[in-house]
Amino acid sequence: MTRTATIIVDDRPVTAVAGVSLTAALVGDRRWALRRNPVDGGPRGPFCGMGVCFECEVTVDGVPSVRACLTRIRPGMRVDTGAPDDR
Amino acid sequence: MIVERDVVVVGGGPAGLTAAARLASAGLTVTILDEQPELGGQYYRRPAPEVARRWGDHRREGGELIAEARAAGVECRPGHLVWGLADDGRTLLAEDAAGSPVRLRGRAIVLATGAYERAFPFPGWQLPGVTTPGFAQHLAASDHTPVGERVVLAGSGPFLLPVACSLLALGVKVAGIAEAGTPYRLGRRALGALRHPARLRELAGYVARLARARVPIWQGTVVLRADGRDRVSAVTLAAAARPGLAVRTVEVDALCVGYGFRPQTDLARMLGCEVVTDAATGDAIPVTDAAGRSSRPDVYVVGEAAGIGGAHLAKARGLAAAHAILTRETGHPTPPAEARALARLGHFTALTDALYPSPAQLLDLLLPALPDSTLACRCESVTVGEIRAEATGDVNAAKARTRAGMGPCQGRVCGFAVAGLAGGDTVFPARVPVRPVRISTLLELAAEGETA
Numbered sequence: 001m002t003r004t005a006t007i008i009v010d011d012r013p014v015t016a017v018a019g020v021s022l023t024a025a026l027v028g029d030r031r032w033a034l035r036r037n038p039v040d041g042g043p044r045g046p047f048c049g050m051g052v053c054f055e056c057e058v059t060v061d062g063v064p065s066v067r068a069c070l071t072r073i074r075p076g077m078r079v080d081t082g083a084p085d086d087r
Numbered sequence: 088m089i090v091e092r093d094v095v096v097v098g099g100g101p102a103g104l105t106a107a108a109r110l111a112s113a114g115l116t117v118t119i120l121d122e123q124p125e126l127g128g129q130y131y132r133r134p135a136p137e138v139a140r141r142w143g144d145h146r147r148e149g150g151e152l153i154a155e156a157r158a159a160g161v162e163c164r165p166g167h168l169v170w171g172l173a174d175d176g177r178t179l180l181a182e183d184a185a186g187s188p189v190r191l192r193g194r195a196i197v198l199a200t201g202a203y204e205r206a207f208p209f210p211g212w213q214l215p216g217v218t219t220p221g222f223a224q225h226l227a228a229s230d231h232t233p234v235g236e237r238v239v240l241a242g243s244g245p246f247l248l249p250v251a252c253s254l255l256a257l258g259v260k261v262a263g264i265a266e267a268g269t270p271y272r273l274g275r276r277a278l279g280a281l282r283h284p285a286r287l288r289e290l291a292g293y294v295a296r297l298a299r300a301r302v303p304i305w306q307g308t309v310v311l312r313a314d315g316r317d318r319v320s321a322v323t324l325a326a327a328a329r330p331g332l333a334v335r336t337v338e339v340d341a342l343c344v345g346y347g348f349r350p351q352t353d354l355a356r357m358l359g360c361e362v363v364t365d366a367a368t369g370d371a372i373p374v375t376d377a378a379g380r381s382s383r384p385d386v387y388v389v390g391e392a393a394g395i396g397g398a399h400l401a402k403a404r405g406l407a408a409a410h411a412i413l414t415r416e417t418g419h420p421t422p423p424a425e426a427r428a429l430a431r432l433g434h435f436t437a438l439t440d441a442l443y444p445s446p447a448q449l450l451d452l453l454l455p456a457l458p459d460s461t462l463a464c465r466c467e468s469v470t471v472g473e474i475r476a477e478a479t480g481d482v483n484a485a486k487a488r489t490r491a492g493m494g495p496c497q498g499r500v501c502g503f504a505v506a507g508l509a510g511g512d513t514v515f516p517a518r519v520p521v522r523p524v525r526i527s528t529l530l531e532l533a534a535e536g537e538t539a
Contacts, residue, residue: 003137017231019135023222024230032215032318039468043317045215047465047500049222050129051122052203054495054523055465063186065523069222072124072135 007077010084022068022079023049023056034058034068035082043083058082088189088535092116092162094412095179095193097169097354100128101398102390103199104152105405111159113413118191119156120167120181122522126153128201129221130398134229145228164189171519172357177385180532186525188532195385195412198355198373199405202348202391205446206500207242207453208471210461211313212344220250220345227253234259235341239322241265241310243443244347248293255300262337264297265308265324267346267452270442272306308334309453313342330456346449349503350392356517358386365394368446369503377429378411379404387412403429450507463508464501466494474508485509495523 003018007025016025023046026034033043034056046056049069056068059080068079096107099121111117119126125133131149134142144150157163166184173180173190181189204219211217216235220242223234227250237260240247251261271294297304311325311333323336355373356362361382362371372394379387387408390401407429410421421429444452459472469491477485482505485491491505492498497518498505 002141017135017141018137020138020230020232021135021225024226024232027226027234028232034215037213037465037468040462042213042468043215044213044465045318046218046222048204048206048219049225050203052496052499053465057495065525069225070122070124 005073005075007073007075007079009079010081016073018075019072021049022058022060022071022073022077025073026068026079026081031081033081033083089178090118090162090189090191092118092191092193093416094118094195094197095191096120096161096197096199097179098128098199098201098390098392099123099126099153099163099165100199100201100390100401101130101149101152102201102392102401102405103128103197104131104156105402106197106199106387106389106409107161108152108156108159109406109409110412111156111161113409113417113419115413115416116162117160118162118164118193120164120169120191122168123165124184125165126156126163128199129225130401132225132229134231138229138231142231168522168524169354170522170524176359180519182524182528186528188528188535190532190535193385194416195387196358197379197405197408197412198358198386198388198392199390199401200351200354200392202350202395203499205346205349205503206344207346207449208457208461208463208501208504209310209312209344210458211315211319213462213465214313214315214319215317216315216319216340217313217342217344220247220343223341223343224250224253227257231257233257234343235339236260237262237339238341238343239263239265239324239337239339240343241267241308241322241324242345242347243267243449244345245270245290245443246345246347248290248297250343251302252293252296255296255302261297261300261302262339263303263305265305265310267307267309267327267449268442268444269306271304305335310342310344325456327452330452346446346503347443348391348395350394351499352388352392353497353517353521355381355386355388355392357519357521359383360386360388368395369450370446377407379408380411446503450503454504454507457504463504464489464491464494464498466496466500467491471508474505478509480510482506482509482511497521 005018006015014029032045047053060066093115096103096119107119127133169181171180179191226232307327311323361374373388379389389404461471463471467490
């Protein structure tokens with residue numbers, strides 16, 4: 001059995017392998033658009049996966065501008081993307 | 088809080104860990120910091136424990152090196168972002184994972200800040216689902232998660248091959264690899280590279296694996312554009328020789344494009360270390376001696392931050408710097424056998440570079456066909472045409488007028504292309520903060536300063 005963890009993304013549960021990166025949990029759930037570019041409003045998703053590009057910033061447990069690629073999921077973690085309707 | 092140590096190491100990859108472990112085992116006080124939630128850097132990036140339990144650790148030696156550093160007494164601080172330098176010119180400013188400020192002073196500073204992928208714009212590259220190959224590799228190796236179901240890899244360099252193999256191992260349909268150069272055929276350059284048979288064998292192994300899976304490698308081929316609404320759905324490719332002309336459109340749900348790696352030198356530049364433009368790559372590299380000592384006597388630059396060369400060379404550079412610091416701090420000379428091994432480093436160059444187009448050749452190849460409407464700077468949403476209109480040979484003037492390269496990534500993603508478009512230096516100046524930092528961290532730091 002593979003242990004899993006469930007997090008809450010934009011008020012909906014998402015389940016992934018325990019302890020993976022938040023980007024992996026989101027990509028595994030086919031949730032690619034995580035924010036809208038503040039200048040042109042276009043949808044953006046994770047790009048570099050190593051903390052360089054800042055395209056995967058989301059709000060985690062109320063803390064804004066958290067890079068999903070540098071964050072590992074914890075059970076019950078609340079994630080708010082900036083593009084909740086883009087799934 | 089101020090952390091005072093004999094040595095502060097920034098960057099917990101192969102080079103930084105090797106240096107830190109050697110220094111601490113000789114009795115020096117050492118702190119190592121890394122922005123990632125765990126040590127290991129990109130090469131030794133640790134899989135999630137559950138992924139390792141179920142599917143194995145893809146680089147077990149990374150875990151062993153981290154354990155060795157801890158056992159030697161290195162104080163490990165993952166989740167710490169070093170973003171600035173205090174007015175004294177030697178106190179590093181960092182924030183921990185909770186956003187609290189941390190100040191660090193070392194009698195010596197070892198910068199092992201690694202590298203990041205060289206990106207290049209094309210129409211549609213801002214679409215969700217377009218990523219670097221490194222992102223796909225991390226998802227596969229650390230998180231056992233496929234980046235997509237049907238994927239095209241593109242760009243240039245040997246790294247595309249192992250990424251494709253990692254995706255195949257997860258059952259992903261790799262629709263093809265578009266390589267801008269023509270490295271995988273026997274020519275005079277390839278024969279020259281036979282002097283490094285081990286590296287070639289590794290590449291040949293990947294090529295054989297891809298051939299068995301019938302993954303086409305389209306050589307001399309570049310991305311013309313990506314299409315999709317809220318996520319990439321197709322990529323159109325062109326011949327590098329006629330880059331504006333479509334030759335093939337492939338349906339994908341992920342597209343991973345990268346052109347090798349660039350040294351991450353922002354902290355070295357922030358600390359005032361002299362940098363030069365590498366003639367072969369056009370990238371900034373710090374000026375160092377054989378032990379990694381920079382123009383600042385207390386600052387060493389090791390690993391990929393000192394020039395791209397792979398994990399083996401990175402570890403050797405880390406060890407060389409550790410020995411130089413130990414000699415300075417303790418007076419003990421480097422053991423003769425290790426000194427001989429370090430002397431051989433000079434012969435260890437980037438083995439396969441000659442097979443692939445150089446970054447300068449890539450610019451010549453890719454820039455002319457790039458439409459004006461293409462987004463160049465993803466952060467500030469600045470187009471290629473806007474930068475071309477300000478192309479006066481002064482990249483800083485172009486930045487100031489267009490805001491290109493002035494967003495959160497500070498030009499790490501677009502810098503190569505923006506410099507190519509604007510002319511002038513290919514590396515942007517490093518300004519404090521080198522990464523975005525929380526206002527609350529700055530306020531807390533200011534409050535600490537008033538009470539200190």
